[in-house]
Structures are given as structure tokens and as C-alpha cells.
Amino acid sequence: MNAVVSDRVVAAAASLSAVQDFYFNSRYAERRGDPALCDFTFGNPQEFPLPGLVQALQKHSVPLSESWYAYKTNEAEPRAFLADSLTRELDLGFEPDDIAMTPGAFGAIALAFRLLLSAGDEVLIPLPGWFCYGSMLSAEGVAAVQVPLTPGTFDLDLAAIDAAIGPRTRMVVVNSPHNPTGRIYPRAQLEALAELLERASARINRRIFLLSDEPYRRIRFDGIAFVSPAAVYPWTLIDYSYGKVLLAPGQRIGYLALSPLMPLADRKALREAFFAAQCSLGWSFASALMQHAVPDLENLAIDIAGLTRRRDRMVGAMSRWGYDFVRPEGTFYLFGRVPGGDDERFFNALADRDVFVMPGSVLQTPQYFRLCLTASDDMVERALPAFEAAAAQLTPA
Numbered sequence: 267m268n269a270v271v272s273d274r275v276v277a278a279a280a281s282l283s284a285v286q287d288f289y290f291n292s293r294y295a296e297r298r299g300d301p302a303l304c305d306f307t308f309g310n311p312q313e314f315p316l317p318g319l320v321q322a323l324q325k326h327s328v329p330l331s332e333s334w335y336a337y338k339t340n341e342a343e344p345r346a347f348l349a350d351s352l353t354r355e356l357d358l359g360f361e362p363d364d365i366a367m368t369p370g371a372f373g374a375i376a377l378a379f380r381l382l383l384s385a386g387d388e389v390l391i392p393l394p395g396w397f398c399y400g401s402m403l404s405a406e407g408v409a410a411v412q413v414p415l416t417p418g419t420f421d422l423d424l425a426a427i428d429a430a431i432g433p434r435t436r437m438v439v440v441n442s443p444h445n446p447t448g449r450i451y452p453r454a455q456l457e458a459l460a461e462l463l464e465r466a467s468a469r470i471n472r473r474i475f476l477l478s479d480e481p482y483r484r485i486r487f488d489g490i491a492f493v494s495p496a497a498v499y500p501w502t503l504i505d506y507s508y509g510k511v512l513l514a515p516g517q518r519i520g521y522l523a524l525s526p527l528m529p530l531a532d533r534k535a536l537r538e539a540f541f542a543a544q545c546s547l548g549w550s551f552a553s554a555l556m557q558h559a560v561p562d563l564e565n566l567a568i569d570i571a572g573l574t575r576r577r578d579r580m581v582g583a584m585s586r587w588g589y590d591f592v593r594p595e596g597t598f599y600l601f602g603r604v605p606g607g608d609d610e611r612f613f614n615a616l617a618d619r620d621v622f623v624m625p626g627s628v629l630q631t632p633q634y635f636r637l638c639l640t641a642s643d644d645m646v647e648r649a650l651p652a653f654e655a656a657a658a659q660l661t662p663a
């Protein structure tokens with residue numbers, strides 16, 4: 267990049283380079299969209315969209331007033347609807363004013379960062395973890411401090427979090443259900459984290475906020491319960507997206523919600539700052555159409571039973587060939603150890619057989635790989651022999 271580009275974008279690009287290269291300049295980039303390919307890389311749909319989503323968009327695209335497509339901010343109807351539905355889902359009394367309507371979780375995360383962080387602050391993010399937090403923080407002039415999850419189980423490592431907190435720490439990001447491992451943190455672990463953050467905030471004499479990144483909250487297997495950190499730590503902001511549960515990430519709609527347990531004075535300050543923060547992010551409000559559609563989107567979901575079957579089919583078959591997975595409790599990812607330990611060789615061995623996975627190096631964990639279960643059943647069946655062959659090829663006899 268030459269001097270034309272701002273320092274902020276140069277910093278963001280450095281943090282995104284692995285995923286950007288993978289998306290635009292890799293063997294995967296050359297083949298993306300080819301019907302012969304079995305694509306397990308990103309959380310994109312490989313099948314037609316949910317009919318209920320299409321109907322909701324068709325219905326709400328028909329204007330019911332002159333202002334149907336006027337500028338929208340955080341509109342009263344979806345906020346009231348969501349306050350009610352979140353109150354029931356998370357068993358916490360949300361208020362409409364505490365909800366900001368954003369273009370997906372991306373928009374909500376950017377809003378949380380803009381609302382709370384100043385240049386020079388530090389934010390703790392999980393490793394492994396989603397690959398975009400770092401770039402968004404860099405662009406705000408904020409340092410991302412990667413804190414490893416507990417090796418093997420990928421639980422929150424409370425000692426590591428405590429050790430990473432310093433005088434500039436302003437926020438801890440918790441992502442549950444977790445991309446890429448599929449872990450869902452139980453209440454006891456979140457309560458221990460809340461105690462830790464309370465103690466650490468007193469120690470550094472500065473309130474540490476928690477961003478609960480929950481876009482996979484409704485994608486859970488085997489009836490496993492979900493507890494939001496917002497229920498145990500008052501200074502929590504929730505970000506959510508409909509992009510995952512509807513598997514329609516190109517239609518941008520989500521929200522940021524302040525925990526109702528947060529002291530009213532802090533909530534009021536944040537509420538009042540929503541407009542300036544969203545406006546300064548480039549009118550970062552969800553679009554008119556998507557805000558109108560919220561009530562009809564709420565009860566739609568991809569086929570979770572189908573995802574569960576796909577998880578079980580792949581984990582079952584691949585474990586027999588020596589693959590070592592963390593069995594996901596939620597999300598649509600499988601995170602496994604690379605047979606033989608070299609993620610590039612593994613990626614190439616599969617790519618030679620038309621199967622594409624995300625190499626762990628994109629997630630800064632090169633001994634691992636990620637599979638996305640949004641691949642179709644047909645892709646799974648076509649790909650399994652390639653996984654068997656790659657394991658045989660790369661694992662020393």
C-alpha cells in the first residue's frame with residue numbers, strides 16, 4: 267500500500283491480511299463458485315434462501331406510507347418488538363431505548379467500539395477467534411490484545427484474562443457460541459469472569475466493559491442452554507445479527523443492546539450517544555426494509571436439526587480416520603486439528619480433490635482447520651472420501 271492510504275486503513279489491512287489473501291488471492295479464490303467444489307470455507311449459503319425470509323422481504327418491500335423508505339434511525343417499532351422478545355429470550359427486562367438497530371453484528375460491534383473506546387485503549391479478544399475484531403480496533407487506534415482460550419477445551423482462561431488486563435484495558439470481547447470452536451460458556455464460567463472483571467475494574471480504577479458477541483446465540487445443538495454475559499455482568503453490551511440464523515449474511519440487520527442491569531446513568535449516557543456514534547460511522551443504521559421486516563424474521567431459522575445431523579455425520583466419519591475435533595455445542599463450525607500438523611499441506615491435499623476448508627493460519631492457529639457446516643449434504647458426501655484420503659496421505663503410518 268502506498269502513502270495514499272490512511273494510517274488507520276494500513277493498520278486494519280495488516281490485521282486482515284491473512285483472511286484477505288485467502289478470500290482474494292488463494293486457490294480458493296480461483297475456484298469460488300465452481301459447482302464442482304465442496305465449499306466448507308465461510309458461513310455462506312450453498313442452498314436457496316429460506317422461503318420465509320423471501321416472503322418477509324417481499325411483503326415489507328411494499329410501502330405502507332410515504333416515509334416507508336425515508337431515512338431511518340433506531341426505529342420505535344423494531345426496538346419495542348425486540349425489547350419484548352429479548353426480555354423473554356434472555357429473561358432480562360430490556361427497554362426499547364437500550365437497543366440500536368445496526369447493519370448486522372459488524373455494525374453493532376463497530377458501534378460498541380465507537381461508543382466506548384478512545385485511541386490508546388486496549389481490548390481483550392479471544393484466540394482463536396473471529397478475524398475481524400483486530401482490524402476494526404486498529405482502525406479506531408485501539409490495541410487488540412489476543413488472549414488464548416484454554417488449550418484443548420477452549421474454555422475462557424480466566425487467569426490469562428486477568429494477566430492481560432492492564433491500566434489501558436477498556437473492554438473484553440466474549441464470543442459465545444464461539445467461532446470457530448462452537449463452545450458455549452456455562453453460567454458458572456461467566457459468573458467467574460464477572461467477578462474477575464469487577465475486581466480488575468477496581469484494581470485499575472477504570473470500568474471494564476464486556477462486549478458479548480452473540481450472533482450464533484440461536485444456533486445450538488442438543489438442547490444446550492445459552493446464558494448471555496449480560497445476565498451476570500451489568501456493564502455488558504450485546505451484539506446480534508440475523509445473518510447467521512437466517513443464513514443470509516448479505517441482508518444486513520442486527521442490533522446492539524445494553525444490559526438492563528447496567529446502572530441507569532451509564533445506560534442513559536450510551537443511549538444518548540447512539541445517534542452521534544452511528545452517524546459518525548456513516549449512517550450505520552439498519553436499512554428501512556430490514557427494520558420493517560424484524561417481527562417477521564424473529565421466528566425464522568435455518569434447519570438446526572439438519573445442521574446437527576451434518577455435524578454428527580462429519581465428526582463421526584472423520585474421527586474414525588484420526589481427525590480430532592472439538593465437538594461443537596453451537597454455531598455452524600467444526601474446528602479440528604490438522605492431520606500431520608501442516609495446515610497448508612492439508613489445505614492443498616484437499617484442494618487437489620476439490621474440497622476447500624479454512625486453514626487455521628487464517629485464524630492464527632496453524633495447527634487447526636475450520637469447516638463450515640453450511641455446506642450442503644451433497645457436498646458433505648462428496649467431500650468425505652477426500653478427507654479420508656488427506657488423512658491417510660498426511661498422517662505418518
Ligand SMILES: Cc1ncc(COP(=O)(O)O)c(C=O)c1O
Nearest residue numbers: 370371372396441445479507509
Ligand atoms: C463471531 C462473529 N461475530 C460477528 C460476525 C459478524 O456477523 P454479521 O456479518 O452477520 O454482521 C461474525 C461473522 O462471521 C462472527 O463470526
